[in-house]
Amino acid sequence: MDNQPVRITVVGGGSWATAIIKILSENNVNIRWWLRNEADANHIKKFHHNPGYLSDVRISPRKVRVCTRIRDAFRQSEYVILAVPAAFIADALSPLTAKDFAGKCVISAIKGMIPDNNQLVTDWVTDQYGVPADHVAVIAGPCHAEEVALEKQSYLTIGSAGPDSAGAVAGLLTCRFVQASPLDDIYGIEYSAVMKNIIALACGITHGLGYGDNFQAVLVSNAMQEIKRFVDAVYPKHRDLSGSAYLGDLLVTAYSPFSRNRTFGNLIGRGYTIQSAQAEMKMIAEGYYAVKSIHEMNRQYGVSMPITEAVYQILYEGASPVAEMNELKGKLK
Numbered sequence: 001m002d003n004q005p006v007r008i009t010v011v012g013g014g015s016w017a018t019a020i021i022k023i024l025s026e027n028n029v030n031i032r033w034w035l036r037n038e039a040d041a042n043h044i045k046k047f048h049h050n051p052g053y054l055s056d057v058r059i060s061p062r063k064v065r066v067c068t069r070i071r072d073a074f075r076q077s078e079y080v081i082l083a084v085p086a087a088f089i090a091d092a093l094s095p096l097t098a099k100d101f102a103g104k105c106v107i108s109a110i111k112g113m114i115p116d117n118n119q120l121v122t123d124w125v126t127d128q129y130g131v132p133a134d135h136v137a138v139i140a141g142p143c144h145a146e147e148v149a150l151e152k153q154s155y156l157t158i159g160s161a162g163p164d165s166a167g168a169v170a171g172l173l174t175c176r177f178v179q180a181s182p183l184d185d186i187y188g189i190e191y192s193a194v195m196k197n198i199i200a201l202a203c204g205i206t207h208g209l210g211y212g213d214n215f216q217a218v219l220v221s222n223a224m225q226e227i228k229r230f231v232d233a234v235y236p237k238h239r240d241l242s243g244s245a246y247l248g249d250l251l252v253t254a255y256s257p258f259s260r261n262r263t264f265g266n267l268i269g270r271g272y273t274i275q276s277a278q279a280e281m282k283m284i285a286e287g288y289y290a291v292k293s294i295h296e297m298n299r300q301y302g303v304s305m306p307i308t309e310a311v312y313q314i315l316y317e318g319a320s321p322v323a324e325m326n327e328l329k330g331k332l333k
């Protein structure tokens with residue numbers, strides 16, 4: 001049996017990248033970890049903790065080599081995991097060419113869209129770097145980095161077009177406290193993951209405005225139908241949206257105090273401006289960017305999406321959260 005460690009590149013220095021490294025490090029791996037910040041990289045090399053995110057997580061120097069030059073991080077790896085918010089991934093990978101990706105399986109852990117052209121990250125990777133579709137996968141499922149840090153039992157779903165690569169990636173991400181399973185609905189999973197962030201913003205906004213659990217339950221059930229309408233219109237396929245990669249991820253993001261999107265929405269509902277909410281939160285709420293992409297995409301599809309539209313109006317058209325949610329109230333059942 002081949003006992004060589006699996007060689008993996010992880011791109012991103014935030015909470016999800018740190019949590020993924022913790023999961024992977026439970027297995028027989030050799031990780032090259034790229035982060036942009038030189039001071040953070042030096043701190044990790046010296047003290048074996050990420051100073052900015054999940055700083056309780058120990059980074060094993062035996063398994064993880066930290067790099068700030070992305071080409072170094074890509075050298076010799078079999079798998080590349082992308083975990084930088086979608087708005088910054090093009091910038092992070094800009095020194096690379098298709099040659100750097102040759103032969104590698106690329107896995108997006110990003111739950112957002114490329115804002116410049118409203119593209120899914122997996123499609124963008126294929127277009128930009130020529131990675132074949134059967135070498136691309138996504139990491140999905142209801143899983144907050146903070147709970148991974150605490151080793152709380154969690155579940156991930158690995159989506160890919162080809163079941164073989166999803167199975168192999170699921171094996172790498174299964175450990176004492178995480179169970180990962182493959183699923184062959186890469187686009188459905190990816191769009192659902194993008195959209196649940198928008199819904200979590202709506203949950204946060206309404207919570208901030210003083211709406212209660214009764215309203216929230218109706219909001220989330222209507223949201224599930226809204227996600228289904230959109231995903232079925234964009235990528236029709238028989239899929240069971242009650243699975244944990246869809247409904248489970250919507251629930252955890254809509255209700256968990258760890259959610260970046262819910263927290264951002266809550267600040268908006270409490271009267272913060274977008275700039276002050278962004279300044280208050282160190283972390284990135286993907287839904288802020290995604291709602292613009294989905295709104296623009298929906299010009300083509302014309303799907304009824306009252307929740308997404310309300311969030312868009314509040315975040316991009318200066319609509320009052322009170323008035324917008326008052327209007328939404330009448331559209332839910």
Ligand SMILES: NC(=O)C1=CN([C@@H]2O[C@H](COP(=O)(O)OP(=O)(O)OC[C@H]3O[C@@H](n4cnc5c(N)ncnc54)[C@H](OP(=O)(O)O)[C@@H]3O)[C@@H](O)[C@H]2O)C=CC1
Nearest residue numbers: 013014015016037083084085088110111144145283284286
């Ligand atoms: N956190 C979670 O529980 C989960 C997150 N995800 C997804 O993972 C992705 C990453 O999110 P997450 O780790 O939470 O984000 P964080 O907010 O924790 O970290 C953001 C990361 O982005 C980097 N960054 C910020 N601005 C730029 C820039 N202009 N150029 C390059 N890098 C930049 C930050 O670097 P620096 O520190 O140097 O500023 C940091 O490494 C998102 O798509 C998210 O939806 C998915 C599942 C769970």
Ligand SMILES: O=C(CO)COP(=O)(O)O
Nearest residue numbers: 141142143144259260261
């Ligand atoms: O996707 C997530 C949990 O599954 C993380 O969501 P937030 O970015 O809102 O924290």
